[in-house]
Amino acid sequence: MVTVAIVGATGAVGAELLSVLDKRRFPVDRLVALASARSEGSFLTFRGNKVAVQALTAEAFAGVDIAFFSAGATRSREFAPIAKAAGALVVDNSSAFRMDPDVPLVVPEVNPAALVGHHGIIANPNCVAAILTVALAPLERLSPIRRLVIATYQSASGAGARAMEDLQVQTRDFLEGRPVVPRVLRHPFAFNLFSHDSAIEDNGYNGEENKVGDEIRKILGREDIGISTTCVRVPILRAHSAVVNIEFERAVSPDEARAAFAGADGVKLVDNWTSNHFPMPNEASGADEVLVGRIRKDPSHPRALNLFVSGDQLLKGAALNAVQIAEALLTR
């Protein structure tokens, strides 16, 4: 008898969690759907059954075995320890505990061993970090990575279901000649792009950029990798992409990289030169695999390769990775 709670059940990631749990036949005997008070009384459907959404309270975790948190860092900081104390294993999709040295930050294809000796809370990485580490791990096994220069193309979904809806509303307004009024993120989004909406921190990088670097290092277990990240929101609905320039300890050939991807879990090689077919968000959307391609030697550095990556922000970037963590916990 497994009781599963989802905190943030009515959000974009919450909806994907339900879908992924169902699709992967995760053993859910009872589902506890939790959200903010304003969603209380609404209903979700899971495996054909109506599930009432309850307000997030300490009492809600009684009898819960696994709790997926996806309702922001503030709620995780308050309620994840409560869920843990009630006996639940917590898989937390927020940034609250990711850099805590006592909390494993896990991408199951990359660092499953980090789950050993967890203390009841496992952190699910930032979406860009999860997607990129799946693509980087097979290369890191060929030669240690020294430096990454990353430029992202991030979708609206990373800012939640309302941002996805607002992108569509703004775009419709633009096409029909009406004024474009941003209602969720700060800047116009219709046919526009902008520096990631997280606040700029003291080093001049925004919160997202700092997370991506810190989390890639923690997941790969390589505190010494130099990482330069620029995070940009583009008018795409739900898949993140990135250009990644990778400097290795030793020169890695594009053919070696392709062979490594061909044998790797969670990665799909899309690298067709003749048809100009490479990773694209529309093909990454809904896919479990991270798409990788445009693998080529960097002419400006003897030990560097370039790579283009697209991955579903809501799946590998959030819900799928969280469920994979839970699956790994259950099999232990």
Place this chain on the structure above:
Amino acid sequence: MVTVAIVGATGAVGAELLSVLDKRRFPVDRLVALASARSEGSFLTFRGNKVAVQALTAEAFAGVDIAFFSAGATRSREFAPIAKAAGALVVDNSSAFRMDPDVPLVVPEVNPAALVGHHGIIANPNCVAAILTVALAPLERLSPIRRLVIATYQSASGAGARAMEDLQVQTRDFLEGRPVVPRVLRHPFAFNLFSHDSAIEDNGYNGEENKVGDEIRKILGREDIGISTTCVRVPILRAHSAVVNIEFERAVSPDEARAAFAGADGVKLVDNWTSNHFPMPNEASGADEVLVGRIRKDPSHPRALNLFVSGDQLLKGAALNAVQIAEALLTR
């Protein structure tokens, strides 16, 4: 009495050329509007006068003083020498002559001296190369640049007026639940992005990427700069953006870079950390200046900075730069 011809007068760049010539009070006593045979008989308006579009023929260049070519490399290769033989100065927006050692490739803010001793044809750079060299030249004056790692966010306009229209048609279809059918570029464009549509060349880079690197080196007069470029089309209408990682000979501080931009022609600094306001295509569109911002030290390299750039593809990336070249020629 100055007679100006525009080859490709009915295209996206042609329309901008007319608008820029007018706005900058370029001395046009007679305008010869040339296009393919299928546009013959149509009319354009310039400074309130109707101008009949003529078919592109060798005879059309009689009496022409300055000819702007923007109808693709094939037509430039055939007709630019004819226009030159007829006595016209040619400003060519195609790639036909850009890498010809006898042809200056000019961004007037960057390398105006390259115009000296021209042989009647001056090449207007690739849009990304023009926009980026305006941003890079003030930094190159602080310290020689050693290496560039570039990721672009390129708009539909670079593929012409039909691609801009098709992006809007596809987006409307997507929003209304109709099938999205690409009619100009190969891949779906509505809420999607893809590797640049130019063909992949032997080195694994597409034509656009190779142009960007080659032309930046030629414009900056620095054959030794190492350049890694990844060109991506994003669902934006008419401004190109880029993340640029710049490695210098000596460490350049963000403050030095900001001061250099503040005093530079053709550049506008948009770098507001507190309001998260940085270069965006919607603000670059219609602007003569290239917007630069997100200037910060690269934590992964002691002598590198990161930069984000947005510039109007049809203006500084094409028509404006071409007219600026013609202005410089006229004042000689």
